[in-house]
Amino acid sequence: MVQLTLPKNSRVGKGKTWPKPQGATNLRQFRIYRYSPEEGGNPRWDLYWVDMDKAGTMILDVLLYIKNNVDPTLAFRRSCREGVCGSCSMNIAGSNTIACTKGFDELPGGVISISPLPHLPVVKDLIPDLTNFYAQHAYVQPFLKTVTPNPEKEWKQSEEDRNELNGLYECILCACCSTSCPSYWWNGDKYLGPAALLQAYRWLIDSRDEATGERLDDLEDPFKLYRCHTIMNCAQVCPKGLNPAKAIAKIKHMMVERVS
């Protein structure tokens, strides 16, 4: 359902302004979303000053700087710090991206806001609950399905067929795209969202896969696929430069083609 405003318990209040670090000359201010299930109450915006000479070059470095030097209670996910694992996805300056590959120099001036991925239940601070997102990924059965007996060695594929998977297999499931999509905000329980659909297409066009018909059947209803209205937020934000909107258009095309 479309709900333009946040529910009462989710409205973000004014938080704490943390002290400036001593002796820093190159300071920048960050506004970070805070919510603690232990404390309860409404979430709040905390303001932090960061010494940019000591904080490294990426937004993840800023978060680590805050956690190490200012406020150890700040919670966020991170792992590989090089854009491979997709853990540190969040909303930075109004757009979803992964913090580890977003440099300061790419950001607008002024105070930078950092909040969890949009329109999800918040577990703590910058950590949203992605249970539904993962369930949707599982729903598209992202693995090879065959009926013919297994070959002696591997399933072979021509170079051209393999090239079809470029721009699809690189997805790291960071959920930036799905949580950027207004259609997914309003119908996230019924619409699969760009990430799951990109993966669905990755298996639909895999020349080795033999379940194309069943895969299309699984997407055939008014919501799962067709809630995509080509708003294009997914492609605009993808930190890996992939294009879920295009993949979804191609699935729609396959739906039409199998009928005609």
Place this chain on the structure above:
Amino acid sequence: MSGTNRADPRPLSPHLQIWRPHATMFASITHRITGMGLYFGTFLIAAWLIALATGPEAYAQAEAVISGVPAQVILFVWTVAVLFHFAGGIRFLLWDGPHAGFKPKTASAVSVFLYVFAVLGSVAIWAAVLWL
């Protein structure tokens, strides 16, 4: 989603409140709004046709309303909506047929073009109608 479910005490993370909109997002919502506007506009066309069929007196009355300033403003906005929705519809054909125009930068540029086309096109049509 859980945030809208009363049983779940966890807050829903901010969405529209923090989002920095893209040109494609604006064009998408405008396409929907103009589409709805055109849907309701069809009733006005029907009213005009009914007046035409009813007889000369009814038609003269309808003409009097149409030549008034509010109706002229509505007609101009209608022209903009028709052109926007028309061009947007062609873009949907290009998206869904040859899958063209999906690069984010191209899509953003085309979105801006849709607005420029709709407004300048309407001005051109009205200028042509008023002067010729």
